[in-house]
Amino acid sequence: MVTIGTLPASGNDVVHISPGFTIDDNLIEERFIRAGGPGGQNVNKVATAVELRFDAGRCESINDDMRWRLSRLAGSRMTVDGILILRAERFRTQELNRRDARDRLVELLRRAAIAPKKRIATRPSRASKERRLKSKMHRSGIKRLRGSKPDMS
Secondary structure, three states: OOEEOOOOOOOOOEEEOOOOOOEEEEEEEEEEOOOOOHHHHHHHOOOOEEEEEEEOOOOOOOOOHHHHHHHHHHHHHHHOEEEEEEOOOOOOOOHHHHHHHHHHHHHHHHHHHOOOOOOOOOOOOOHHHHHHHHHHHHHHHHHHOHHHHOOOE
């Protein structure tokens, strides 16, 4: 759930992603468009779907590593200019689709904020090497027994 509040210093709307991490609401642009799918006559008259555009390239609270992870998570939804485009048309009302798009944006940003853990290379133990070799020898023995039988004449 996105909580929208105001910063006391500037008065601009911000979107709180996690404690200590907010984005400026001015970087989010929403357009209401006609949704496809079922809905009867109403679907042809009312623009209930939301196309949310977030300018990640201009966002100062996102560092380069997070921006790279966000572009990897977003895939084709991120443009070359660094604008993330999310389309929400799951619901039949503008408000629910708007909330859905913002929730998906927050979830993407939260996932991008998590830096992956560095892998620590480890070596297999002597016992694990021996177990592996023993199982390979056992398996090759089974396969050797499947071979042709000796001629008994």
